[in-house]
Structures are given as structure tokens and as C-alpha cells.
Amino acid sequence: MPEERVVGIDLGTTNSLVAYMEGSQPVVIPGVDGSNLVPSIVALDPIDPASPSPSRATVTVGNSARRALIENPERAIYSVKRLMGRGLEDVQEELKLFPFLLAADIEPGEVLRIRLGEMQFTPPEISAYILRQLKRNAERYFGAPVTKAVITVPAYFNDAQRQATRDAGRMAGLDVLRLVNEPTAAALAYGLDRAKEGIIAVYDLGGGTFDISILKLDDGIFEVIATNGDTHLGGDDIDNLLLAVALDEIRNEHGVDLRQQPDAIQALRKAVIEAKITLSSEPSAKLDIELPDGDRYQREIPRDIYEQLIQPVIDRTAGPCRQAIADAGIKPEQIEELVLVGGSTRIPAVRTLVDQIFELSARGKKPHTELNPDEVVALGAAVQASILAGSSTTTDELLLLDVTPLSLGIEALGGVVARIIQRNSTIPASATEHFTTGVDGQTNVAIHVLQGERELAADCRSLARFDLKGIPPMPAGLPRIEVKFLIDANGILQVTAREQRSGLEAKIEVKPTYGLTDEQVETMILDSFDNAESDFEARQIIEARLEAETILAAVEKAPAHAAWQLISDQEKAAIEAARLHLEAIKPSDDLKAIRDATSALDKATQNFAEKMMDAAVSGAMRGKTMQTAGEELNTAEIHAPHVFAPAEFE
Amino acid sequence: MSTTLTTSAPAVCWACSAVLGGSALLCPNCGKVQLVPAADYFQVFALERALTLDTSTLEREFHRLSRRLHPDRFARATTEEQQWSLANTALLNDAYRTLRDPIQRTEYLLKLEGLKIGEEHAGKGKSADRQPPADLLEEVFELNMQLEEMRMNQKMGESDSVLLSDLNKAKNRFENLLAEVDTDLAAQGAEWDAGSSDVRQKAANTMATLLDRRRYLRNLLRGVNAVLSNPTA
Numbered sequence: 001m002p003e004e005r006v007v008g009i010d011l012g013t014t015n016s017l018v019a020y021m022e023g024s025q026p027v028v029i030p031g032v033d034g035s036n037l038v039p040s041i042v043a044l045d046p047i048d049p050a051s052p053s054p055s056r057a058t059v060t061v062g063n064s065a066r067r068a069l070i071e072n073p074e075r076a077i078y079s080v081k082r083l084m085g086r087g088l089e090d091v092q093e094e095l096k097l098f099p100f101l102l103a104a105d106i107e108p109g110e111v112l113r114i115r116l117g118e119m120q121f122t123p124p125e126i127s128a129y130i131l132r133q134l135k136r137n138a139e140r141y142f143g144a145p146v147t148k149a150v151i152t153v154p155a156y157f158n159d160a161q162r163q164a165t166r167d168a169g170r171m172a173g174l175d176v177l178r179l180v181n182e183p184t185a186a187a188l189a190y191g192l193d194r195a196k197e198g199i200i201a202v203y204d205l206g207g208g209t210f211d212i213s214i215l216k217l218d219d220g221i222f223e224v225i226a227t228n229g230d231t232h233l234g235g236d237d238i239d240n241l242l243l244a245v246a247l248d249e250i251r252n253e254h255g256v257d258l259r260q261q262p263d264a265i266q267a268l269r270k271a272v273i274e275a276k277i278t279l280s281s282e283p284s285a286k287l288d289i290e291l292p293d294g295d296r297y298q299r300e301i302p303r304d305i306y307e308q309l310i311q312p313v314i315d316r317t318a319g320p321c322r323q324a325i326a327d328a329g330i331k332p333e334q335i336e337e338l339v340l341v342g343g344s345t346r347i348p349a350v351r352t353l354v355d356q357i358f359e360l361s362a363r364g365k366k367p368h369t370e371l372n373p374d375e376v377v378a379l380g381a382a383v384q385a386s387i388l389a390g391s392s393t394t395t396d397e398l399l400l401l402d403v404t405p406l407s408l409g410i411e412a413l414g415g416v417v418a419r420i421i422q423r424n425s426t427i428p429a430s431a432t433e434h435f436t437t438g439v440d441g442q443t444n445v446a447i448h449v450l451q452g453e454r455e456l457a458a459d460c461r462s463l464a465r466f467d468l469k470g471i472p473p474m475p476a477g478l479p480r481i482e483v484k485f486l487i488d489a490n491g492i493l494q495v496t497a498r499e500q501r502s503g504l505e506a507k508i509e510v511k512p513t514y515g516l517t518d519e520q521v522e523t524m525i526l527d528s529f530d531n532a533e534s535d536f537e538a539r540q541i542i543e544a545r546l547e548a549e550t551i552l553a554a555v556e557k558a559p560a561h562a563a564w565q566l567i568s569d570q571e572k573a574a575i576e577a578a579r580l581h582l583e584a585i586k587p588s589d590d591l592k593a594i595r596d597a598t599s600a601l602d603k604a605t606q607n608f609a610e611k612m613m614d615a616a617v618s619g620a621m622r623g624k625t626m627q628t629a630g631e632e633l634n635t636a637e638i639h640a641p642h643v644f645a646p647a648e649f650e
Numbered sequence: 651m652s653t654t655l656t657t658s659a660p661a662v663c664w665a666c667s668a669v670l671g672g673s674a675l676l677c678p679n680c681g682k683v684q685l686v687p688a689a690d691y692f693q694v695f696a697l698e699r700a701l702t703l704d705t706s707t708l709e710r711e712f713h714r715l716s717r718r719l720h721p722d723r724f725a726r727a728t729t730e731e732q733q734w735s736l737a738n739t740a741l742l743n744d745a746y747r748t749l750r751d752p753i754q755r756t757e758y759l760l761k762l763e764g765l766k767i768g769e770e771h772a773g774k775g776k777s778a779d780r781q782p783p784a785d786l787l788e789e790v791f792e793l794n795m796q797l798e799e800m801r802m803n804q805k806m807g808e809s810d811s812v813l814l815s816d817l818n819k820a821k822n823r824f825e826n827l828l829a830e831v832d833t834d835l836a837a838q839g840a841e842w843d844a845g846s847s848d849v850r851q852k853a854a855n856t857m858a859t860l861l862d863r864r865r866y867l868r869n870l871l872r873g874v875n876a877v878l879s880n881p882t883a
Binding site: 177178218219221223384387388389390399400401425426427428429430431486487488489 | 713716717720721722723725726736737739740741743744746747
């Protein structure tokens with residue numbers, strides 16, 4: 001039996017992807033709808049009272065969840081990555097701008113719970129549904145179970161955000177072999193087919209996060225020398241800005257305040273995202289939407305006004321870039337190549353800023369954009385997966401040496417932070433500290449671990465508080481407790497301790513701040529049966545039937561389409577025959593027969609699908625089939641990662 | 651920071667029973683990762699304790715060892731080997747980070763030699779790097795007066811070009827002093843490397859004092875730069 005494949009996953013704010021190493025090339029695995037991007041949207045289907053187990057909610061993910069966002073906004077969620085590993089007081093700003101409904105009874109320090117319809121989910125659970133969808137896409141593609149993955153995270157993610165991501169993987173039934181930083185993954189994807197040497201920088205502006213990493217490449221070793229970023233900066237912020245402008249204008253000029261109407265806000269958000277994408281290639285864009293009162297809101301946005309408006313958002317990336325360059329101890333002109341990652345780097349004003357900071361055109365250089373900025377991180381994750389699996393000679397000699405983005409410290413007397421591991425230290429990294437007691441007979445010592453660059457503990461991120469327990473009673477100052485802090489290759493902290501005089505191993509209870517305990521994670525595992533072979537086959541059949549139903553539904557609507565008149569009677573008859581065959585075979589338990597009948601119908605409708613596409617978008621996307629046409633029509637024009645497709649067909 | 655490890659070094663490789671060198675992270679015979687022995691940062695790189703070292707050789711060795719030790723290479727190994735790989739790689743990274751930087755390297759070596767450096771010798775009183783070096787007392791006093799005046803000016807929104815130029819002069823002066831310290835440290839380091847134990851003892855004490863002076867000057871300059879980079883300056 002061949003060794004199990006390890007997949008690479010980009011769990012993005014706006015879109016998520018799964019990729020793997022096919023021979024010597026990483027490739028993205030498409031979903032059932034043929035699309036490489038799975039929008040990071042999770043929706044709870046309305047509960048069917050007739051269902052045998054009504055308590056178990058049905059969850060949809062990706063393009064099919066997109067509809068719910070407008071129709072049932074209180075049952076759908078997007079951009080959940082912004083909430084990963086965060087507490088109530090961290091997210092107050094997000095709550096003003098995103099329609100997250102949180103449970104009313106969240107305590108400070110507790111993991112957030114998001115309300116979806118009548119249920120509540122933690123951010124890792126929502127992410128787990130997205131991961132499960134990607135896992136299934138990969139399993140469908142391979143025809144075999146997938147249980148091991150590399151998942152990417154923003155380089156600037158802190159310990160809690162990383163732990164939350166790893167927990168999500170576990171809940172989705174994935175053994176997360178490694179968390180890889182997104183910009184580093186992108187560097188791997190680019191560095192694969194060229195034996196590059198020298199210093200490169202990766203500028204990664206995605207939907208919700210910004211990272212800058214500077215790496216030194218040397219004979220297959222990718223050594224990160226500095227990283228910086230902002231985990232709350234991305235295309236979402238530009239959307240929110242445009243949205244706020246439109247909402248103000250509608251309120252001031254039409255006297256209608258839409259801020260309390262989630263469905264109207266979603267419709268407006270969709271329109272501003274389309275405008276943003278248009279403005280990356282056109283001199284102006286137009287907002288044109290029907291308001292709930294029937295009036296139309298129309299707004300022309302010229303590129304120069306738009307750029308003035310978003311400049312402050314884009315400028316926020318400059319500080320982290322300069323800091324990273326300074327931390328790397330280099331000058332901008334020493335950076336030989338610059339890689340652009342993330343959909344927001346399609347914005348011309350972003351490219352202008354990058355060009356200035358890194359003095360590119362002044363040196364006759366251009367940024368690297370050869371790989372699709374939406375896919376490059378997933379491709380790099382697949383490369384790292386292959387490195388870990390040892391499955392490809394292409395990746396044999398590659399090694400990634402990453403760093404911790406934030407300094408690690410412990411709270412000392414007076415609330416100041418004693419730094420024990422500096423930011424930009426290569427991981428794994430460790431530090432050993434000694435503690436003692438202040439009172440005779442004291443058996444506990446409390447330790448507060450923090451992450452961040454500020455001097456005061458109150459200004460840093462609390463990672464964990466734990467007690468060293470079971471210290472043998474001794475006079476004050478006599479015990480000598482050695483605590484070892486180790487940041488592993490995932491950027492996650494591990495702590496061990498021992499009392500040196502008595503030789504006793506001190507018991508440590510690390511209580512994560514805004515983290516879930518192992519026991520909590522266990523209870524949240526989505527499908528504990530996921531790994532069983534028989535269940536896998538059963539699920540394959542269920543999924544094949546769903547796929548069949550999707551295409552059957554599309555074919556039923558076909559005669560109503562204008563393009564139906566463009567195909568021959570012979571073709572119509574062939575489609576009808578294939579349709580009847582699939583209808584007949586669908587209820588059976590023969591996986592192969594269902595799949596064959598599905599692809600037969602798909603093939604029979606190929607010409608019709610092309611005609612339909614031609615009618616819709618001039619000449620785009622030949623060779624698509626009925627199965628993919630429906631979704632493609634909605635997603636074909638994606639230029640930046642965003643929640644909504646730019647144009648509705650119907 | 652100390653990295654005293656409580657486990658004792660195994661004499662032989664757990665996998666092939668080859669006899670191991672004093673502090674091998676990997677078996678020289680079969681290449682398997684070993685339970686971390688008590689190794690100091692110099693031993694990690696199989697180096698003698700020395701203050702002058704070639705950082706490009708160090709980097710090459712760091713990359714060579716990383717290729718074999720890194721947890722990425724042990725994703726399919728036993729849990730034990732994974733743990734040893736993690737611990738050894740952390741030790742390797744800590745060692746490389748410390749040894750590649752001349753100041754950290756000096757501080758580390760002096761600590762290994764039993765000297766107290768920086769905050770550690772603070773005891774109950776003021777640590778040595780918080781007190782101005784005796785030969786600079788007067789200059790530091792004057793600089794602090796000027797800094798205070800500059801801060802007042804900045805608060806009131808006034809500007810004094812003479813004061814500004816004085817401060818810039820002082821900044822240059824102290825930057826030069828800092829550079830002198832670095833030169834002296836390098837010279838003492840070379841002496842330590844080559845010297846007999848008597849010479850070493852003397853050089854070590856001198857270097858400890860120089861490190862205090864260096865830390866003091868750096869803090870002072872940080873204050874000057876903060877005032878000068880204030881937008882109202």
C-alpha cells in the first residue's frame with residue numbers, strides 16, 4: 001500500500017484551498033464544483049423537523065453557503081479567521097464591522113462562541129467545518145482517506161491563534177503535522193524550480209491579515225531572518241471603508257440607516273467588493289443597488305478618489321516592512337527579489353507602495369507575481385507537506401528555517417516583562433529560567449507567560465498563566481525551580497519544569513488564555529468515525545449522489561435557457577437519455593456506476609454548457625461542462641479574494 | 651540564561667551502539683539523533699571556547715547540522731526521536747544565535763567562565779551598567795541636563811538650534827565611544843583566545859567591565875535618539 005498522502009492547506013480569511021505534490025509539482029485540488037477556491041463561509045442549513053436527528057445541524061461550506069449569507073445572514077458566517085484565538089476584549093472593533101453574533105454570556109478569558117441560528121460554535125469549530133470540506137475534496141480527488149495535513153497561518157499569528165488553528169485541524173479529523181507561516185510557504189512555492197541564492201522578501205496582503213517576511217536562500221535552505229505584520233489588516237479593511245462611506249451616504253442623502261439590516265449590509269458589501277475589484281483594472285467603478293425602500297443607490301467611484309480613501313489602510317503595511325528590514329539588519333537594496341502574495345496585492349496602489357519601500361523599479365526590478373497570488377500559499381503548503389512526508393526527490397534537499405514573530409516573556413515584579421526569547425529567533429528555540437519562593441513553606445509559584453514587544457505585561461498578549469505546584473516546603477528562596485520554555489517548529493510554546501534541589505518534576509498546569517483544553521477539543525471533533533474505511537466508502541456514495549443531484553437539477557433547468565435553442569435535437573436526445581440513466585442509477589450503492597453516469601451526463605451537456613457560457617461571458621472558459629458551468633458563471637471574474645462573486649447570472 | 655541539562659550523556663548510540671563523542675547531537679556512525687547530552691554552545695559546533703570565530707564557517711555548519719537535525723526530518727520517526735530532534739534543534743538554534751553575534755558570544759563565554767554579567771551581578775544594589783563609568787561622569791551629567799532641557803523645549807514647542815547641535819555632537823561622541831568599546835572587546839577577545847590562564851583571567855575581567863560600559867552607553871544613546879527623533883525636535 002502506498003504511503004498516505006499529506007496535503008497542504010491554506011486556511012484563509014476569505015478563501016481556503018487544499019493542494020498536494022503531484023510528482024515534482026504542487027497542484028491545487030479542485031472542489032466538486034471545479035473551483036480551486038473554497039470560500040471560507042460556513043452556513044447552518046435550516047433544521048428539518050422531519051430529520052431523524054434534528055439536533056444534529058447540517059452545515060454547508062463554501063460556494064453553497066454563500067447564498068445563505070444574503071438569504072439567512074444570521075445562519076452564516078465568514079472571515080472567522082479574525083476571531084481565532086481571540087477573546088472578547090480583542091474583537092470589539094471587529095464586531096462593529098462584521099456581522100458576528102456572539103453568545104451573550106462569554107466571560108473574559110473564555111473562548112468566543114458564535115451564534116449561528118439556534119446553535120453556538122467556537123471559532124475553531126467553524127474553521128474545522130472548512131477544513132473538513134477541504135479534506136473531503138482531497139479524499140474525493142484521491143479516492144482514499146486523507147488524515148494528515150500541513151496548515152498555513154499568518155506569520156504574525158501569536159501562540160493562541162496557532163493553537164486554535166491546530167485545534168481546528170484536530171476537530172476536522174486531521175493530524176496537523178506542521179503549521180507553516182503563509183509568506184514562508186509562498187517562498188517555498190516560488191523557490192522550488194530555481195536554485196536561488198540571496199535575500200528575498202515576501203509581501204503578503206490577504207483578506208484579513210498582512211505579513212512581511214525576509215528570507216535568505218542558500219542551497220535549498222530557506223532561512224527566515226525577520227518577519228513582521230499585522231493580523232488585522234487586509235482587503236476586508238478596504239471593503240469596510242467603502243461600506244462605511246456608502247452607508248453614511250445612504251443615511252445622509254436618502255435618510256435610510258441600513259446599519260441595523262444585516263441582509264441589506266450584505267448586499268451592499270457584495271457591491272463594494274465588486275467595485276474594489278473593478279478598480280484594480282478600470283479607471284472607475286459604479287455602485288448601483290436597490291435599497292429596501294425600492295430606491296436605487298448609484299455611486300460612481302473614480303480610481304483617484306478610491307486611492308485617496310484607501311491609502312491610509314495600505315500605508316499601514318509600510319511600518320512592518322521597515323521594521324522587518326531593520327530587524328534583518330539589511331538595506332532595502334540588498335533584497336534581490338520580492339514576491340507578492342494575497343489577492344489584495346492586485347491593487348495598483350499596493351504595488352506602488354511596495355515599489356517605493358523596496359526600491360524595485362529604481363533598481364530595474366519587478367515583483368514576482370507569476371504564481372496566482374490566491375493559490376501560492378496552498379502550493380507552498382503542499383511543498384512543505386512533501387518535505388515532511390519525504391515523498392518527493394524534488395523536496396529532499398529543501399529545508400525551511402522559520403522564526404517566532406513575537407518575543408516571549410514572563411511577568412516580573414512590578415508588572416514589567418522579562419524577555420526570554422527575542423522575536424525573529426529561529427524556531428525551535430528555547431530558554432531556561434529559574435524561579436524560587438518568596439515565603440517559607442510556599443509550595444506554589446505562579447508564572448505568567450506573555451508574547452509581544454511592549455515593556456509592560458498589561459500591554460502584551462497574555463499567553464498562559466500556570467502554577468508550579470508540589471514544591472517541597474522549604475525556607476523562602478531555597479527551592480530552585482528550573483522552567484524550560486520551548487517554542488516548537490509550529491511556533492507553539494511548550495513548558496516543562498523541575499525542582500532541582502529535591503529533583504522533583506514540578507507539575508505544570510498551563511491554562512491557555514482564550515484556548516481550549518484538550519478535553520474540550522475532544523468533544524468538538526466533528527466526525528469521530530471519519531477514519532474508518534467502511535464509513536469512508538459510505539460517505540463517498542453519499543457525496544456521489546449529491547453530485548449527481550446537483551447536475552440533474554442543473555439539467556432540468558436547461559430547456560429554459562436561451563442556449564438550449566442553439567443545440568441540435570440529437571444532442572437534446574442524448575442529454576435526455578443520459579439524464580434518465582443517471583436518475584435510474586442514482587439510488588444504487590454502486591459508487592463507480594453513479595460516478596460514471598454523472599460524468600456521462602456531464603459530457604453530454606458539455607456543448608450546451610459552452611453555448612450557455614458563450615452567451616453569458618463573451619468567449620470565456622471553453623471546455624467547461626454543465627457541472628462546473630453554474631458555479632463558474634458566478635466566480636469566473638474573481639480578481640481578489642472576497643466573499644462574493646462579482647456578477648450574478650440570473 | 652543557562653542551558654544546564656540534567657540528563658547525562660549516553661556513551662554509545664542507542665541505535666547502532668557506536669561510541670559517541672563527548673556531546674554528539676547525532677551519531678557519527680549511523681546518523682541517528684541522540685538524547686541531548688550536556689552540551690554548551692561551543693560543544694554543539696565542536697568548537698573550542700574562543701571569542702574570535704569565522705561566522706561564515708559557523709553558518710555553513712549551522713545549515714549542515716540543521717539539515718540532519720531539524721524536526722522536519724523526523725516527521726515519520728518515533729515519538730522519542732521526534733522529541734530529541736526538537737530539543738537538539740532548539741539547542742542548535744540557541745547556540746547559533748548566541749555565537750554568531752560577537753557581543754552575545756562574549757557574554758556567553760564569560761558566563762561559562764564563571765563571571766557575572768549584566769543584571770546577574772546586580773545583587774541588592776545598583777547594577778554596574780546602570781552607573782555611569784567614572785571617566786564619563788561629567789560628560790554624562792552635562793548630556794542629561796541637555797536632554798532635560800530639550801524635553802522641556804519640546805513640551806513647550808520651542809526650538810533651540812544651539813542645543814540641538816550640542817546634542818548631535820554629544821551623540822557622535824558617545825557613538826564613537828561605543829565603537830571604541832567594540833574595538834577593545836575584540837582585542838581583549840583575541841588576547842583571551844591566545845593567552846595563558848593568567849592572561850585569560852585578566853582579559854575576562856576587562857571584558858566584563860567593557861560589557862557594562864557598552865550596555866550603559868547603549869542605554870544612553872537610546873535616550874538621546876528618542877529625544878532627537880521626536881517629531882518636534
